Ligand SMILES: Nc1ncnc2c1ncn2[C@@H]1O[C@H](COP(=O)(O)OP(=O)(O)O)[C@@H](O)[C@H]1O
């Protein structure tokens with residue numbers, strides 16, 4: 078039996094470790110570059126290729142062609158961490174990155190993600206950072222740097238890394254580099270991207286390079302014997318290739334955090350504060366070289382940083398204290414909240430930044446089905462299993478519905494409600510509305526998605542509901558809608574009473590919509606008796622056939638010929654609003670359809686005609702509603718026979734609709750109360 082330690086050790090991928098920590102000579106690196114010039118890619122090229130390496134596809138949405146990058150839908154191959162419903166935004170982002178990769182100008186810009194709180198700006202950047210880390214571990218994403226050894230060659234002690242993890246090619250003096258690259262057979266067209274020739278060594282390496290050059294009287298090849306090339310991986314944890322800058326309070330910002338700082342202990346050793354060996358090139362810009370730097374809340378940055386930021390962006394240079402400008406190559410991406418952006422619109426920081434920035438709006442999701450996915454991450458089926466909670470059907474849906482509705486601009490057309498607009502955006506069809514109308518609706522609403530309720534608010538309220546209700550194990554739409562409503566009163570970001578009133582009104586719309594949804598669902602569960610629907614359908618078709626062919630129908634029970642049963646046919650057709658004047662058309666359509674099938678030798682199946690299916694269900698429900706006497710549930714006196722019927726329905730709700738015992742009972746009671754209300758009304 079292997080020891081526990083060795084069993085764990087077996088999990089380790091030793092070969093991968095060796096690959097990722099490969100070291101070799103400068104000569105060997107030149108061979109690598111010759112074979113795979115892409116190891117020398119710029120930061121933008123690397124980022125673009127990383128995203129594309131996950132694949133992409135194209136689709137059309139409201140007549141707009143959209144490219145969807147798989148990296149953002151399933152970045153790490155296990156379905157988690159995806160960005161939903163923002164394909165167009167992400168496409169814009171990737172286009173900026175692409176244009177920077179090809180040197181069309183955006184490589185000299187800051188990318189500024191801008192949007193309301195909780196629109197996934199931080200999440201997008203976090204994904205990109207992690208994506209780069211993972212990519213650097215793959216063969217396609219391999220990246221190399223070098224270390225120095227100042228002792229005699231062969232002495233393996235005392236390797237000193239390039240503090241900026243620069244490409245070993247930068248050890249070739251700039252005046253020779255272009256020729257050298259051609260010598261390697263890597264002229265302009267040799268690879269997808271030309272091998273970059275720009276960039277001087279950083280001051281610390283330059284100092285060592287010059288020391289060694291002096292030692293060997295200018296013999297560059299001897300100097301290279303002190304160099305070891307190594308593969309390395311990006312790691313935010315280790316501060317390699319991935320930097321993050323987060324402004325602290327305004328008084329406390331210090332530019333050394335970006336560019337590095339004097340090491341006072343080493344000044345004593347080297348005797349001067351301008352000796353590069355006494356300087357830590359470990360500012361965030363240094364750390365992020367060849368990778369990416371994120372500026373959290375970029376507009377909160379102190380103006381004192383402005384020049385560092387602009388230099389890094391425009392010139393690809395930083396200016397560490399006491400040292401000349403130092404070349405860097407990195408993606409600079411920041412984000413800012415809508416409110417902060419508005420506040421600083423006219424501030425000097427913004428003025429200077431504006432034309433060096435590519436602003437990308439990251440709005441809230443405006444498609445219900447996409448919004449739901451955010452909540453499913455935390456409260457969906459997996460989470461239910463793992464945490465042993467139960468989220469009743471439609472709970473996340475009503476929350477998403479409301480969240481999306483608060484973000485939509487009221488339609489200019491008065492006959493369209495916000496609820497209907499939400500449905501149109503979600504891909505549902507409404508009579509009288511085409512894809513062109515939807516496109517127009519999207520166009521006329523300029524700030525849509527930049528305001529409203531954030532997903533974070535919803536996430537918090539669902540969590541609250543879970544923590545407080547029934548021991549935190551079960552929630553349903555009502556519990557959550559109540560939580561959403563009561564939370565509004567104390568919402569710190571919504572101070573405007575008008576908005577609050579509007580949001581409350583929308584919540585009422587959602588409640589009514591939910592009522593419809595569950596009424597339908599319970600109705601379907603009650604009438605889910607396929608045999609009964611089949612019989613009803615056959616009966617209906619017999620009658621329609623006789624009607625359209627002006628014949629009599631044979632009564633299935635008595636065997637007698639009778640006139641077509643107009644009342645039966647109408648009672649079904651009325652369920653789907655077929656007016657008297659249209660009934661002939663409707664019946665003929667159905668008969669044509671059945672006839673066409675018959676020619677192909679196929680049988681008609683009502684399930685392939687969703688309208689008819691719905692009509693039949695509704696009719697069956699009507700017929701059965703009274704026998705089940707749902708409304709007696711409300712009065713709590715239920716006879717045995719009724720109870721048995723109710724139990725069958727409950728079981729269907731549990732087996733086919735995602736309910737559990739508790740939520741099915743609740744929903745049946747609720748629907749019963751709706752019908753009870755209805756009956757009271759009817760009696761009046
Ligand atoms: N479009 C989206 N797709 C996936 N998750 C989202 C989306 N929008 C918001 N979220 C989720 O909402 C929360 C807030 O996102 P975050 O990135 O912190 O927002 P921001 O930085 O814009 O304030 C996170 O849990 C995030 O996963």
Ligand SMILES: [Mg+2]
Nearest residue numbers: 195198199200
């Ligand atoms: Mg954020």
